[in-house]
Amino acid sequence: xxxxxxxxxxxxxxxxxxxxxxxxxxxxxxxxxxxxxxxxxxxxxxxxxxxxxxxxxxxxxxxxxxxxxxxxxxxxxxxxxxxxxxxxxxxxxxxxxxxxxxxxxxxxxxxxxxxxxxxxxxxxxxxxxxxxxxxxxxxxxxxxxxxxxxxxxxxxxxxxxxxxxxxxxxxxxxxxxxxxxxxxxxxxxxxxxxxxxxxxxxxxxxxxxxxxxxxxxxxxxxxxxxxxxxxxxxxxxxxxxxxxxxxxxxxxxxxxxxxxxxxxxxxxxxxxxxxxxxxxxxxxxxxxxxxxxxxxxxxxxxxxxxxxxxxxxxxxxxxxxxxxxxxxxxxxxxxxxxxxxxxxxxxxxxxxxxxxxxxxxxxxxxxxxxxxxxxxxxxxxxxxxxxxxx
Numbered sequence: 001x002x003x004x005x006x007x008x009x010x011x012x013x014x015x016x017x018x019x020x021x022x023x024x025x026x027x028x029x030x031x032x033x034x035x036x037x038x039x040x041x042x043x044x045x046x047x048x049x050x051x052x053x054x055x056x057x058x059x060x061x062x063x064x065x066x067x068x069x070x071x072x073x074x075x076x077x078x079x080x081x082x083x084x085x086x087x088x089x090x091x092x093x094x095x096x097x098x099x100x101x102x103x104x105x106x107x108x109x110x111x112x113x114x115x116x117x118x119x120x121x122x123x124x125x126x127x128x129x130x131x132x133x134x135x136x137x138x139x140x141x142x143x144x145x146x147x148x149x150x151x152x153x154x155x156x157x158x159x160x161x162x163x164x165x166x167x168x169x170x171x172x173x174x175x176x177x178x179x180x181x182x183x184x185x186x187x188x189x190x191x192x193x194x195x196x197x198x199x200x201x202x203x204x205x206x207x208x209x210x211x212x213x214x215x216x217x218x219x220x221x222x223x224x225x226x227x228x229x230x231x232x233x234x235x236x237x238x239x240x241x242x243x244x245x246x247x248x249x250x251x252x253x254x255x256x257x258x259x260x261x262x263x264x265x266x267x268x269x270x271x272x273x274x275x276x277x278x279x280x281x282x283x284x285x286x287x288x289x290x291x292x293x294x295x296x297x298x299x300x301x302x303x304x305x306x307x308x309x310x311x312x313x314x315x316x317x318x319x320x321x322x323x324x325x326x327x328x329x330x331x332x333x334x335x336x337x338x339x340x341x342x343x344x345x346x347x348x349x350x351x352x353x354x355x356x357x358x359x360x361x362x363x364x365x366x367x368x369x370x371x372x373x374x375x376x377x378x379x380x381x382x383x384x385x386x387x388x389x390x
Contacts, residue, residue: 006160008037009136009301010129015041017125017303018101022094025080025104028129029235029260030176033156034105035078037129042103044073050082063089067102074101081106094123107180107234128305130235131155131261133297134290135386146367146382147274150286153263169267173197180234185227192217196227200237200257201268205285205292207312208239208257235260238296243309243322245356252312258289265289287336288320291365291382295323295332298389311347317354319347323389329359330389335366345377363388 014037018024026034039047046069050056059066060083067075067089080086090102104124134141134149137159141149155172157163177190185193199213210224217224231237239255259265265286271277277286292308299307311319311331321332331351335344348362363378365385372379373387380388 004160005036005040006033006132006136006156008033008129009133009297010037010127010303011041013301013303014125014127017127018042021123021125022098022100023090023102023104023124025106025124025126026129027106027126027235029131030107030180031155031157031172032129032131032235034107034129036156038076038103038105042074042076042101044071045076045101045103046071046073047076047078049078051079056083059083059086067093070100074103076103078105079107080104091123125303127303128235128300130293130297130300132159133301134294134383145274146287147277147283150262150283150290151266151271151274151277153261153266155261155263158263165263165266166272169264172264173267176234176236181230184230184233192219193227196224197231197236198268198270200228200231201259201265202282203257204259204265204282205256205288207252207254209254236264238293240292240296241309243311243355251314256310258292260293262286262290262293284336287367287382288334291332291334291385292321294385295321295389298386299323311351311354313354317347317350319351322351322355324357327357329355329357330361330363331359332362332388333364335364337366338368340364340366340368340370340379348377361388 014024014026026038028034048055048059050059063086067086069075077086093100094102131154134154137154140159140161144152152158152165155168158165158168177193181193196213196217199216208228210221210228214221214224232239236259238258238260240258241255242252244251244253266277269280269282271280277283296308307324309322309324311317311322319331320334323330323332331348333344333348344364344366348364351362352359361378362376363380365380365382365388367382369381370379371381371384378388
């Protein structure tokens with residue numbers, strides 16, 4: 001009997017891609033549900049994990065024999081980046097036998113995507129699975145307040161009630177540092193790296209200045225840039241690019257930093273309960289982070305890897321989110337307030353004059369209950385964000 005499964009929005013696009021690609025690759029952070037998703041979609045595929053040392057040893061010594069264990073329903077390989085040589089052999093197999101199917105997962109962006117792009121160009125459908133969307137976890141959110149949602153985060157184990165935030169995130173960070181960081185950076189001073197992660201959390205939703213962070217930690221800016229790339233490669237943070245297609249304006253070209261999950265960010269900010277979050281100065285940044293990631297997940301779940309930006313120019317004009325879909329823009333302002341203020345619409349009224357692409361929809365997403373979708377600028381509660389972006 002199959003264990004309790006939370007349906008993921010990405011299912012349809014992955015199944016569709018499997019009709020055309022011999023290799024399906026799901027990347028994303030540890031415990032985001034990659035293995036569960038592929039097991040659910042392709043239950044008959046023969047599964048192996050490169051975390052199993054015996055399996056990894058066999059695959060390394062005789063990769064051809066290992067990959068030929070297919071019973072006709074495909075081979076499913078977890079954490080394939082731990083043995084990247086397999087990708088070259090998979091290429092040879094699918095070139096000779098295009099009917100063969102391989103399903104791969106990996107939690108290291110740098111290693112896995114480099115291997116896939118070099119060994120499997122045009123042969124692999126690649127998708128990024130982040131923690132759950134609010135919509136996917138809605139049955140579990142019914143009785144939660146906004147503070148509880150931000151504090152708990154959206155990792156599947158928490159959404160399914162298999163773990164709780166106060167236990168999950170400390171363990172997650174320890175495991176991450178011990179495994180991923182040690183493998184990718186060989187960092188000796190783990191306390192220094194933890195300070196770096198905490199400083200990143202404190203700068204959530206802000207333009208990221210590597211030199212400023214380097215000065216606080218006591219390392220050079222090149223080291224900070226390298227550490228930041230590892231946080232990205234392990235799918236813990238996202239650097240949101242600015243919109244700069246309008247060359248007639250002086251636009252900011254520095255990305256904003258966001259965490260891929262607000263629960264993890266709360267832990268790094270030393271927020272220990274939803275009650276504490278209510279009065280914490282970072283609540284607004286966490287709420288903005290939450291909405292930005294919901295928009296990004298929407299794109300990823302459709303099979304796209306870009307299309308989300310922010311706008312800021314030299315005159316300090318700013319719009320939190322620009323979502324580009326089929327050449328048209330949706331502009332979104334994010335406010336954590338529960339009380340609506342007409343000033344929230346200020347930048348949205350002018351965004352059409354500032355950007356090159358047509359702005360077909362404008363919205364303020366906030367924490368209050370008053371909603372209005374009849375005017376030029378929609379006003380929606382965050383729970384109904386999907387009505388704006390879909």
